[in-house]
Amino acid sequence: MNKYFSLLAISIIVSGCQALAPDTQFPIDDTVAPDSTQTHAPVNDTANFSPETLVSLLTAEIAGQRDRFDIASDNYSQQAQLTADPGVAERAFRIAEYLGEEQRALDSAILWANAAPNDLEAQRSAAIQLAQAERYDEAMQYMEKVLLQNGDTQFDFLALSAAQSDPKTRAALLQSFDRLLVKRPNNPQLVFSKAILLHQDDRSQEALQLLERLPKKHATVTTILLRARLLSQLNRGAEALPVLSDALKQYPNENRLRITYARQLIELDRLEEARAEFLELLQQSPSDDDLRFSLALINMDLGAWLEAQVYLEELIIRGSHSDAAHYNLGQVLEKLQETEQALNAYNSVQSGANYLAAQQRVIALLLSNEQLSEATTHFELQRMVQADLAIQLYLIETEGLANYDHTETAWLRINQGLKQYPAEPSLLYTRAMIADKRNDLTQLEDDLRQIIDNDPNNAMALNALGYTLADRTERLEEARQLIEQAHQLEPNDAAITDSLGWVYFRLGDLDSAERLLREAYNGLPDAEIAAHLGEVLWFQGKRTEARRIWNQALKNQPNDATLLDTMQRLTQ
Structure with missing residues (x-):
């Protein structure tokens, strides 16, 4: 279900937070309107400014009116340092922030906060700038002043900024949050912020317990979303549903909650209910094409092909998610047995992650309908149009041809590719696999040896050569050395473990073979691995278990083919 989205990313949790500071628009206004939680210090009476300062500030204002914000920023920053006037410092901060001058914005914000200790906006601005500069301890000091004056805080911003910092920094912040929670135990931002840091330290259970202790009347949308996310990550997704459902009753128009609820339903494979939620969301936001695309995918999973087709065609008409919509429409049309329309949809995918996947479907559809010349002509054209993807297109065409038993055509095509890209390892590897189909073990070994000579740690080539030698020749000791080298490089690769088990079987070490093949089969219950494991068990006299594994596979x-051949060879 992760193709729809990642469940409850932190970005969606905090996406509804208020802006950190009022936007600054130029020409520069004379004042910044205060809000109910702050008392902005006015610019000092001009009588207290020196003539030089007055000229500098006037020059800055005129420069700002004429879009010379560099001059405005220089002058205001300089005068903020000289005068320590809170109004001048604030103006310097606003201009620097607008221009993206990070260091100057930080310096000005600190000047402003120190000059106006009762101005909550000044304290917040300094805290945020310090957090962005990764000076979290100092940021906490300024934000604590806002908390103690019952102002609106941004502890969540500080926690999210520090979430990726080093463990020592996070530990220090956790101590600060613990200290503040003694004074404000039910402050939702403090609870949320501590939970974020606990989660980042892989202490998700503690984070969840902290959120669950927060009285319901103090819970906010962000704390509820984080609680649901933690439940899901702890494999308790079913418990997240009533939490989200209750929250929706309290916040019926909060789309973040409804989207999260719908996504949780998908995670639990309750697709019909999820579809109903997404339908309601789309009705509320008919221009949201992400919702429209999710509905298309859900309908595809439900096998509701006609409904999915409607949503995908809407996306195409709207020019949204075009390549992904065309690709998925191709899949839908295949299910509806509309082959020509499916081909048209796949051919409309022009770029992006779906382009190569679409080409795989194109060659499969053409070859399954015995349109060999059309397939080869199509890929020649695609390599001209998409020259930067020529290697991948050679691979897709060649493997498609081989899969549909056009082995000799595949052989011609892969050799054409290697003339153009003579040392390309992926092409060499594919030619080796086609050589195997042609029973040309000499060519197979030459190509794999060339890959290994150029890249001695290429586990895939080492394994392929070792397995071929173990399965098709009597060069068993050489095969074992190659596969063991691959296994050392990729000890958790089930295919390589299978090869190692098979070579030990060929060497007559049935106990080692059984151990390795069981490990491989547990990691990847593939039919070929099942065939190998069953054969080892068969020769050990464990024939009932061997049949059970074969039948399951x-x-x-x-x-x-390997499984069918093994069963026929041993049971008849």
Whole structure:
């Protein structure tokens, strides 16, 4: 279900937070309107400014009116340092922030906060600038002043800024939050912020317990979303549903909650209910094409092909998610057995992650309909149009041809590719696999050896050569050395572990073979691995278990040639 979205990313949790500071628009206004939680210090009476300062500030204002914000910033920053006037410092901060001058914005914000200790906006601005500069301890000191005066805080911003910092920094911040929570135990931002840092330290259970202790009347949308996320990550997603459902009753128009609720339903494979939620969301936000795309995918998972087609065609008409929409429309049309329309949809995918996947479907559809010349012509054209993807297109075409038993055409095509890209390892590897189909073990070994000579740690080539030698020759000791080298490089690769088990079987070490093949099968219950494990068990006299493993694999992969050959060879 992760193709829809990642569940409850922190960005969605805090996406509704208020802006950190009022936007600054130029020409520069004479004042910044205060809000109910702050008392802005006015610019000092001009009688207290020296003539030089007055000229500098006037020059700055005129420069700002004429879009020379560099001059305005220089002058205001300089005069803020000289006068320590809170109004001048604030103006210097606003201009520097607008221009993206990070260091100057930080310096000016600190000047402003120190000159106006009762101005909560000044304290907040200094805290945020310090957090952005990764000076978290100092940021906490300024934000604490806002908390103690019952102002609106941004502790969540500080915590999120520090979440990726080093463990020592996070530990110090956790101590600060603990100290403040003694004074304000039910402050939702403090609770949320501490939970974020606990989660980042892989202490998700503690973070969840902290959020669950927060009285319901103090819970906010952000704390509820984080609680639901933690429940899901702790494999308790079913418990997140009533939490989100209750929150929706309290905040019926909060789309972040409804989206999260719908996504949780998808995680729990309750697709019909999820579809209903997304339908309601789309009705509320008919221009939201992300919702429209999610509905298309949900309908595809439900097998509601016509409904999915409607949403995908809407996206195409609207020019949104075009390549992904065309690709998925191709899949839908295949299910509806509309082959020509499916081909048109796939051919409309022009770029992006879906382009190569679409080309794989194109060659499969053409070859399954015995349109060999159309397939080869199509890929010649695609390599001209998408020259930067020529290697990948050679691979897709060649592998498609080989899969549909056009082995000799595949052989011609892969050799054409290697003339153009003579040392490309992926092309060499594919030619080796086609050589295997042609029973040309000499060519297979030459190509794999060339890859290994150029890249001695290429585990895939080492394994392929070792397995071929183990399965098709009597060069078993050489095969074992190659596969063991691959296994050392990729000890958790089930295919390599399978090869190692198979070579030990060929060497007559049935106990080692069984151990390795069981490990491989547990990691990847593939039909070929099942065939190998079953054969080892068969020769050990464990024939009932061997049949059970074969039959289980046969249900999932009924046409696997290795499995069918093994069963026929040993049971008849």
